Structure formats: C-alpha cells, structure tokens
Amino acid sequence: MFENINATAFEKEVASNSDAVLVDVRTREEFEAGHIPGAVNIDISSFDFADKISELDKAKQYLVYCRSGARSFNACNIMVNEGFQKLTNLQGGIMSWQGEVAVGA
Numbered sequence: 001m002f003e004n005i006n007a008t009a010f011e012k013e014v015a016s017n018s019d020a021v022l023v024d025v026r027t028r029e030e031f032e033a034g035h036i037p038g039a040v041n042i043d044i045s046s047f048d049f050a051d052k053i054s055e056l057d058k059a060k061q062y063l064v065y066c067r068s069g070a071r072s073f074n075a076c077n078i079m080v081n082e083g084f085q086k087l088t089n090l091q092g093g094i095m096s097w098q099g100e101v102a103v104g105a
Contacts, residue, residue, distance in 0.1 A: 002087035007096040065090035
C-alpha cells in the first residue's frame, strides 16, 4: 500500500524528511520545464522504468509525483508490486504544488 496526500501535507513531508527520495515520474521534457527541487526524474513511460525502479533501495521512503497525480499513482502501484513499502503519492501532482519549483535538469 501507499499513501495519497494533498500538496500541503506533501510539502511538509518533503521539508521534514531529508532521507526521503523525491521521484518525478513525468517525461524529461516536463521535468526540465519545472520540478520540485531535489527530485530525481524516472519517467514512468520509458521502456526501462521497471529496471530503474528495481535499482532503488526498497528500505527508503519515496515521495512520488507527476503532473496531476495519475501517473504517480500508477508508479506507486508498480513500486508496491516490486516490494516497496514506504511510498507517498502527491494527489493533484505538481499542478497542486505551492512550493518552490526548479527549472532545468
């Protein structure tokens, strides 16, 4: 299972949990146009998404987001199936994010 939380709670989680890994599952182009600072980009639509996910440490907490929350919801389901247990999905995606946004890679 994973937790779906709103942007306010997600922002608090990002600020308070320095060990969590922030994962943006949008395309590289979307990521470069604007992303949450500190996020890593792992495109859910890429052919090697499952391979990249399998390389991650399953013991860590992952904060996952996309544009609107749908792709990140799917990514969390895939990650649960791969054995991840500490997952949080941003409901509403980056469109609901009120915090700082970084541009570029």
